[in-house]
Amino acid sequence: MIKLKYFDKVRAAQKSQRPLSEMPPFDIERLRTNGLASRIVGFFFNDPRWALALLRRFKPNLGFGNFLLVTRNADVRDILERGDEFETPYGPEMAELARGSNFILGMQDGAAYRQMKSSVLSAFPPAEVEAKVRPIAARHSRDIMMAASPGFDAIAGLLKILPVHICRDYFGLEIDDESEFADWAIALSALFFSDPTAKPVTRELAVVGGDRLIKVIDRSIDAIREKGQKDQPLARLVALLDQGRLSRPDIHSIMLGMIAGFVPTNVLAGGNCLDVILSRPDARQAIDAALAENDTAKLDRAIMEAMRFKPIWVGPWRYASRDATIARGTRRERLVKAGTVVMPATLSAMFDPDAVQNPNDFDTTRPHRDYLVFGHGIHLCIGAEIARIQIGESLRALFGKEKLRRASGRAGRLSNIGAYPESLKVDFEQPAFCHTVDQSM
Template structure:
């Protein structure tokens, strides 16, 4: 009997300790997998590089990961087959209505998109955007005294001030607008796990954004009758001029939705691109020196080349995602042709396309002068970024005053490293002489 008791005790102990050991192993494996997943999300190109060779269209768990240049463009140009899925969240953020990024190719899409092209004009870029960005960025860098947090003191502030001034909507504070747009953007585009905390923050932020835009529209409409002055020629003034002319689809609430959608897309993206491009240049002293020479000699085209090359190594979004609404054979007639069934998610790996050496020579090098069609930082096809031409000026324009400074370097210690809050850079401090 005693022997049996001893055995039982021994088994109980083994069971308890064994479970503990197993739990330890499980925790280790889970945390390893979490870290691996996080690493893949942050730095997917090494995996894309393997896929481009071995399995260019990978289909697992009803999701197609598309990695070659021409296949990514095929997906993004077939907007009738591979559709955007932003509508539901867009309606939450915009207070019940959809914004054109959440729409399929339709009459409403064309109406809203073309109205915004009418009020946000290419000729504004040299006349308004470039000088505003140059002056604002220079004043922030000059005031920093040689040590600046690129995110908090520069890259979040310039697009915030620019968009509020360009729209003609007096802003509550830099911090408010940057925080609101970032919360809404995170919910709309990066919250793949549908985190309730992210949704709650976005609801709050977007309610405040809508209130800000409503007040701006109301005040502006009250202005001419009070003072008799004409509408200022800014985005809001141009929207109201279309409204006054009786253009359909330019009522106050549609104007608000359009401005809100543009606002949300403009601030966190610009800040992220500036910080990540600079981080990549700081990792490559020889390329940093070339970018600094371009800045010093005011060669803005060359400077933009270096900035967008650097950004390929850590772009704003390495992929865009679509939903397949019909069966479709992708890359038909090639060895890699793959049937994408209706209902599948399609991950168009735009970063991978920008590293596809069938199209991009020596993709792992930073090279100025590549043709613009090789870049997909701003997407491709119907939903190509509305701000793409602004971005080409604003992102290098924000970095230019910093790059002009001598002995630009990371601050020592942790402060000099790029750190994140969720999907967005939160700090990276640099110093200069």
């Protein structure tokens, strides 16, 4: 029986961890898995909707060992709203890598959570995102695609790189190598969100990657003080540090959380969304229509609907802090024992016909309630506005290419490293002035 890591394996790994100086050099290739088991898992998670549909009908709450998968929309929402009983389990590892301070995604509701969230929102106010982030995302996306040629890797060349540009130009970080920075962030995300069994390699990569990111954050703090910058999120956090309202580990925690929650998540969300659009004619038609009308709201709705079909995960992890009953008063009522690891399957919930009308149709006019793409409850994604704009501008520039399509063969299929998209190559028609023409003298 597979035993999940929360929390005995986490504590054991932390206790036995080697010093940073004794760990292997950072190499994201160590996340790659090529065995038969990983291929089977990859095949299932590429589109598990059929299996989730069967579970919703015949076994809506599937338990084995200390794990429970919950598939009905009402129950998924209920669990995500009951944070005092179903806690996020990410805190011990988040606090460890930030060297003592937890991030809001690893915290439960209370005074400390609310104080930390207030600091995050004061540094990253959602109201400024449209005016500040969209121009950055649009400019870099256009520049990248202007230089692109047929056979372009939309993941490695655009969707992985653009979030890092935003970390530099909006967050206020001093970043030398975009791809390397993204790999460090992916390593953190892998430990927090896609390492349920505590693989030593995943932990080593996250520890080394986290150390590299903290060095970037500290170097950026020094640059802010030297240059006197004030109007970027990190500069606002430094002001709170200087006022004694935050500690340096608090800044490490906030910035690591925002980086790991933004860069890898958007690579995953953007890559999966692109895969859906290139696979479904109805999704492609919606994107093309929005672009033809230059209608950003329509583009956002088409992207959100595409993301519903292939979100970043089947569902988030939760941990039952005490005995709790779900689906009370129904035939599926169940007592969840303390210590159970629960996955409220948000993917399944978005296709539950009891809550979502015609769930298998691609429909860009759905009500906002139908979407759990950015989560639900107090841990609704705090960077959702940044993500929406970044992915939207990426795809606007990408599908601005004439007759954009998958490259032929394996190159045009989405490939992953660990849980994260690595490559998907596309072809398109070059403008006439880009073609080489023989000249007669």
